[in-house]
Amino acid sequence: MxxxxxxxxxxxxxxxxxxxxxxxxxxxxxxxxxxxxxxxxxxxxxxxxxxxxxxxxxxxxxxxxxxxPGWIKCRCSLWALVLAFCLCVVLPGMVFYLHHSLRGGNWKQEVLASPCNSSACQRASVHLSMSADPFTHPCDYFLFSCGPDGSSTKAQGHQREKSRRDVKEKRTLDRKTELLQYLREILESDDSLASSAVQKAKAFYRTCLDTKSLDNAGEEPFLALIHKLGGWFVSGQWNQTDFNSTLSVLMRDYATFPFFNAYVDKDPTDTSGETTKRYIQIDQPDLLIPIEWISEKEKSQVIRETLHPFLASCSRYLALLGSPPDSSSSKISVGAFVSLSSELAVAMAPLSHRKAKGQLSQRLTIKELQSIAPAVDWLGCLQAAFHSPPLTEDERVLLHNLPYVVQMSHIIGNWISGHELSPSGPLHTFMLLNLLHTLLPALDSRFSETANNFSVVLGHVGVRQGVLDSKPQSEGFTAAPRWKRCVLETERGFDGVLAHLLGINIAGGEAEELVENILSSFKSQLYKLKWHNQKTLQFVMRKGQSVTPKIGTTKEKSSEAELDLLYSEVSVSLDSFFSNYLQLLSLLQKRRSKLLHDDWISADILSVTPSLLGNELSVPMGIFIPPLFHPTYPRAMNYGVLGFLLAKDLLHVLLPDIYSQSVTVRDVGQCVWSHYRSVTNNESQAPPLPTAQQQEVWLQFSALQIALEAYQKSLKKQPADTSISGFSTTRLFFVAFSQVNCDADLYHHLMPLEPSFLVTAICAKSHLCPTTLQCPKTTRRYSSHGC
Incomplete structure (x- = not known):
């Protein structure tokens, strides 16, 4: 021992x-x-x-x-083996952990994310199940390219299942339609505890849908209104009311402007945004007869191919009002209406021509206007339309086609002096037929069918309905589904109410956070671009750094009590949409009058794209709706869909000339396009993409990067996120984005490939995605380097 x-x-x-x-x-x-x-x-x-x-x-x-001793040597060897084994086990785990950490995600979070069980998430789960997951069907989800009309066209060399294509076509809606669908759900919901203003908006919508009551009422409501206005020559019972008196009533009570348009707005030439002063604006009208501009002669004329169907539709209207087409009064009235319309058309001009001639925003006092266009009682008519506070002769107005106003006054004077027996009979008929056109949405189906048939005829002869730069009020009304027409009409009168209901979706702050993170990521993206010169970079950076976002307007955030007070004078009938519509027209004109002297701003809730006014980026509330956004959605879904769309709009608004400012746009655009052609087995020789398409490809590619970066920043602040359909974090982000497809906007025709392919372009950098995307059907493997 x-x-x-x-x-x-x-x-x-x-x-x-x-x-x-x-x-x-x-x-x-x-x-x-x-x-x-x-x-x-x-x-x-x-x-x-x-x-x-x-x-x-x-x-x-x-x-x-x-x-x-030998046992000591063996013990050393054994410890060496144990150490080697531990390294083999621990090292790969450390590498895996570091890999996922560098991805910006949290692996444990992706596994343990709790499911979202809200009703909105349940509907979203069904929505996601209707299309292919890019990570389980990498050969199917990007094989359709965007066509010039926004529809999907099959990419060369691939065949998608017909059932999946049908599902996609039913699912793909543009943002405006999604908004109208959501407003429809709000108006059709049953909420007995809603405020008075909300109840009135829903009642107005329901009476609009009640076409049976409209058909039962027939033409009688309009005939009663004509009688109230003094009758007319067609019926043989006319009190020969004064021309200017009738015109004043139509402008004040029925928002109808037969001979000229009158509205209130800021001076278009004042771009500083520092003044809030508004002026009465006098513009050319929306004539009912289709006309065209002859540039060689620099004048407008009636389109001859449409003259006969237009006469037929006018005769049909009079027949519905009790005057047979073959009667002398009907023939005289229709002939005079067409003749007067043709004379007025000659003096009209498109916006581009008027702008080139310096005919826009010409300032005159009402007294000066009266002296050069004496046939119209300008002070009396404008005072009737914009009555609070009283106007004076020294009030300045802006004219946007002074030559037309002068010629119109001359034409009206000739028609008054040229008809001794009935001095203003044709003028009176002209005004009443314009009133009929205004009230078409509130008349029975026979009137709307007549308008629709005329629209069809115009389409057959290749002529768009309307005149030059504007469109008649009924365009799009007769062709759209009834529910959509009723939503639009309800929004005209109850926009403040609907804005309040939309605001409920953004009350929790999720929308503000998303906008702020997207804008922050946009600014950081500017530093990654290669600019042509330092001056351009500084200019763009100053522009980007000065932008401040704002969701909606101050007026859109009215309380329920304020809305109830605003609509306290509106009495909605439960069985007469015609009377409700007359109240709507009166309400609209009162608002126009209020604009002249108050800072009141109408709620533009139908807008679906941001706009830039000075340094303020106005983000409409109408974009924060399902299926694009919901406060209970996982943030991955909100950022993957609406975050991308918002980033895309932001790039369009703030960088409209980016192609000429940065070489990165061309390089990235062509790189993504080359990858797309490689993956879709379409590598034949073809010219490079046009400049506009290269810019759009870069823009949408960058928008997806911005949205992903914004989401990753959000995760760093709040690591927890919920899940839908078993997906979470980055994977749910990409799966949600792949639902966007050919989003119908102003620039969809510039996108040569379906946006969902951008998932493949982003995932070329595999550390950004849950898995790499490889399609076994392709002849080449997708390049591992990103653009």
Missing amino acids: LKMVNAAEETQKGNQMLRMSETPKGPQLKLSTQDPAEAQQQIEPELPKSTLPRESDLEEQRAAERTK
């Missing part, structure tokens, strides 16, 4: 001597190219001489090694 202890002590001493002898070996290896003597001189000062092993000690150490 004593020998074993002594042997162990000797062994321990030998190991100590061995460690001491190995101390200088590191430096000796590094200096192996030096002279041995010089190396020894450099090493010796580092250790005291007393620590250097003697030759006798080294001999004893070697002897101890030779006499070391």
